[in-house]
Amino acid sequence: xxxxxxxxxxxxxxxxxxxxxxxxxxxxxxxxxxxxxxxxxxxxxxxxxxxxxxxxxxxxxxxxxxxxxxxxxxxxxxxxxxxxxxxxxxxxxxxxxxxxxxxxxxxxxxxxxxxxxxxxxxxxxxxxxxxxxxxxxxxxxxxxxxxxxxxxxxxxxxxxxxxxxxxxxxxxxxxxxxxxxxx
Amino acid sequence: xxxxxxxxxxxxxxxxxxxxxxxxxxxxxxxxxxxxxxxxxxxxxxxxxxxxxxxxxxxxxxxxxxxxxxxxxxxxxxxxxxxxxxxxxxxxxxxxxxxxxxxxxxxxxxxxxxxxxxxxxxxxxxxxxxxxxxxxxxxxxxxxxxxxxxxxxxxxxxxxxxxxxxxxxxxxxxxxxxxxxxx
DNA sequence: GCGACGGTAGAGCGATCATTCTACCTTCCT
DNA sequence: AGGAAGGTAGAATGATCGCTCTACCGTCGC
Numbered sequence: 001x002x003x004x005x006x007x008x009x010x011x012x013x014x015x016x017x018x019x020x021x022x023x024x025x026x027x028x029x030x031x032x033x034x035x036x037x038x039x040x041x042x043x044x045x046x047x048x049x050x051x052x053x054x055x056x057x058x059x060x061x062x063x064x065x066x067x068x069x070x071x072x073x074x075x076x077x078x079x080x081x082x083x084x085x086x087x088x089x090x091x092x093x094x095x096x097x098x099x100x101x102x103x104x105x106x107x108x109x110x111x112x113x114x115x116x117x118x119x120x121x122x123x124x125x126x127x128x129x130x131x132x133x134x135x136x137x138x139x140x141x142x143x144x145x146x147x148x149x150x151x152x153x154x155x156x157x158x159x160x161x162x163x164x165x166x167x168x169x170x171x172x173x174x175x176x177x178x179x180x181x182x183x
Numbered sequence: 184x185x186x187x188x189x190x191x192x193x194x195x196x197x198x199x200x201x202x203x204x205x206x207x208x209x210x211x212x213x214x215x216x217x218x219x220x221x222x223x224x225x226x227x228x229x230x231x232x233x234x235x236x237x238x239x240x241x242x243x244x245x246x247x248x249x250x251x252x253x254x255x256x257x258x259x260x261x262x263x264x265x266x267x268x269x270x271x272x273x274x275x276x277x278x279x280x281x282x283x284x285x286x287x288x289x290x291x292x293x294x295x296x297x298x299x300x301x302x303x304x305x306x307x308x309x310x311x312x313x314x315x316x317x318x319x320x321x322x323x324x325x326x327x328x329x330x331x332x333x334x335x336x337x338x339x340x341x342x343x344x345x346x347x348x349x350x351x352x353x354x355x356x357x358x359x360x361x362x363x364x365x366x
Numbered sequence: 367g368c369g370a371c372g373g374t375a376g377a378g379c380g381a382t383c384a385t386t387c388t389a390c391c392t393t394c395c396t
Numbered sequence: 397a398g399g400a401a402g403g404t405a406g407a408a409t410g411a412t413c414g415c416t417c418t419a420c421c422g423t424c425g426c
Contacts, residue, residue: 152335
């Protein structure tokens with residue numbers, strides 16, 4: 001079931017991703033979501049709430065999108081990085097939506113919180129997957145490395161292109177796994 | 184010799200780094216640089232020019248700052264990553280100034296250009312250093328990987344802390360070098 | 367039929383922004 | 397001394413912003 005709020009949040013997310021945060025006023029967001037200003041403010045009572053709503057929407061859909069793929073082995077661990085490559089192909093390549101939001105609203109505690117939550121969830125995803133292939137090892141350092149590669153890939157894709165960034169991230173990830181004696 | 188314009192550019196850079204781009208109006212920039220509005224506009228005739236001026240200033244100083252350190256071996260190659268750790272300690276930890284500028288002004292061709300130039304120069308720095316330790320190898324893939332780690336480290340430092348991000352980047356860089364049979 | 371309800375359109379408000387302009391001051395060359 | 401050059405302070409301007417408000421409309425149940 002898609003609620004009306006969910007539909008609007010999806011439109012907001014798409015607009016922020018395509019056009020950035022700074023250059024997108026509330027009136028433009030309203031037009032893009034095809035609702036009246038009053039209705040928009042009913043569900044998101046301030047511009048900041050619209051940004052938070054869009055980020056929360058993307059947080060939800062991103063982890064759904066991550067599901068599937070190989071369910072064991074090294075490929076299972078590397079799947080979020082491969083999948084990020086697909087994501088970067090589908091959406092406009094303007095870097096990480098969460099970090100862009102942070103850059104545009106450095107003083108908003110609510111936005112900072114949702115960004116940190118999303119990134120923490122992503123780091124946990126890597127830990128969870130690593131434990132499936134190395135249950136008796138300390139995988140914390142590897143999890144940090146994979147997270148770093150994931151972040152770097154998003155930013156690098158803007159400058160070096162998606163394919164080269166993905167390949168570099170995967171190469172480095174495999175080397176890091178090998179260096180720790182995994183796979 | 185420090186020109187007046189250079190001094191103002193340095194003040195702009197500091198202010199953008201500490202407080203971000205979005206929340207810093209021209210009047211605040213003027214106060215921070217301790218000049219009159221007219222003088223500020225004389226050297227930087229628009230707000231966009233102020234952003235470009237600050238980025239160009241940082242581009243210049245960053246490569247000066249990078250000089251020094253070990254002048255051969257793997258440590259020479261990894262020096263930009265180590266040095267980035269120092270940089271992240273000195274300045275406010277708000278991510279990469281260049282990518283933040285891009286996030287805040289997605290439609291400005293001038294800003295996009297200076298960002299891309301800076302990042303290309305950084306990638307070249309890694310290529311140059313790699314050639315000193317592996318003159319007869321194809322180091323392009325390694326250069327891409329080191330660049331990716333550098334970018335990822337900046338972003339990860341905001342969330343995982345500077346030390347852990349630096350350590351993860353260095354570990355992954357050494358593993359990548361080893362995987363390619365270097366060092 | 368009709369009133370309540372939940373929606374729309376869009377004008378209006380106050381604040382803030384980038385930019386320009388006026389008026390004055392200091393410094394230094396001749 | 398005098399005047400040009402180049403600085404200052406800060407008010408004025410016009411545009412834009414986030415947000416609120418008024419007025420109106422279609423669709424229900426009864």
